[in-house]
Amino acid sequence: MRYPSHVTLVEVGPRDGLQNEATPVPTDVKLQLIRQLAAAGLTHIEAGSFVSPKRVPQMADSADIVRALNPAASPLHYPVLTPNLQGFDAALAAGAREVAVFAAASESFSQRNIQCSIADSLARFAPVLAAARQHGVAVRGYVSCVLGCPYEGDIAPQAVAEVSLRLLEMGCTEISLGDTIGVGTPAGVRQLLDALLPQIPASQLAGHFHDTYGMAIANIVAAMECGLATFDSSVAGLGGCPYAQGASGNVATEDVVWLLNGLGVECGVSLEALLDASALISGFLGKPPASRVARALLAKRGSEQ
Ligand code: HMG
Ligand code: MG
DSSP states (O other), rough: OOOBBBEEEOIIIIIGGGGGGGOOOOOHHEEEEEEEEHHOOOOEEOEEEOOOOOTTTGGGHHHHHHHOOOOGGGGSSSOESSSSSHHHHHHHHHHHHHEEEEEEHHHHHHHHSSSSSOOOHHHHHHHHHHHHHHOOOOOEEEEEEEOOOOTTBBBHHHHHHHHHHHHHHHHHSSSEEETTTTOOOOHHHHHHHHHHHHTTTTTGGGEEEEEESSSSHHHHHHHHHHOOOOOBBEEEEEEEESSSTTOOBBBBHHHHHHHHHHTTTTOOOOOOHHHHHHHHHHHTTTTTTSHHHHHHHHHHHHHHH
16 A cells, blocks of 8 residues: 655644643643644644634633744744634734634534534635735635534535635635544545545645544544545644534544554654653643553653653
């Protein structure tokens, strides 16, 4: 089987992971985590989310985070979520150079997550994309619930294709395909990508798998076999989604790096250094990492000391 020679990992732990943690994480701990992730070799680190602080208080300090990271002066990528122009303006003022809008392939999830229909969400994103173009800011498009919805069940691949194509037409550079509740299996991934790839090149697609049913790694393998070479992952398997009951964490970055190392696929991330980030945030949150790779390696590290 042929795999890509290089995979780009988009680390989403500081956003997708921490947005869902009940324990408040102070700004300086988030910054320390982001710096350790960067030190481990991650080049794309989603740093925050400019959403309503009433809805997601965990992300209320995103402007401080972006200001401290100063993306314009960094070779690294620090995208942030911006659901509307209000969020985009705040992100731009803080210094963000890359943002992401987030839509869904399911009407019910769109309503629960961002309080509007899919069509209305696209209308809200239009001014974001226009402003981003004007300021030279790159925009990623997320599509949630691509392999199933907590409210609607199965989602037709064509529904995913329609919203993805609209986002690309509007100017998004990449679509991240979110298995938000982690119900997908490799057969579903292949079916989805069979529908998408005749219309969208693999280079414009990323896989965003959650590990609720333990299928995320298998789904990444299936997606790589279809040609995808960008995957979102979250240190320590942090995450979930506040609007998708039962959504467990994103696939753990440690597990993906272990997989890629085993397959001989280069991703530029040091597992040893990544473990430091994993230990930092897990220690702070007072729970072991959800990543089995991290648990095994940290136990080994402990026994060798
Ligand atoms: P709305 O209620 O339709 O917006 O919310 P509104 O324009 O009517 O404003 C209501 C209030 O929100 C106002 O404040 C606005 O100022 C404020 P108030 O007057 O009541 O004090 N507001 C904002 N504040 C800060 N930043 C903003 C902003 N916009 C409005 N950008 C909105 C619409 C989308 C903003 C809201 O529903 C929201 O923030 N929702 C949170 C959505 C969210 O963060 N979901 C989780 C991320 S998505 C995800 O995790 C999935 C993903 O990982 C992929 C996957 O796994 O599938 C991406
Ligand atoms: Mg997610």
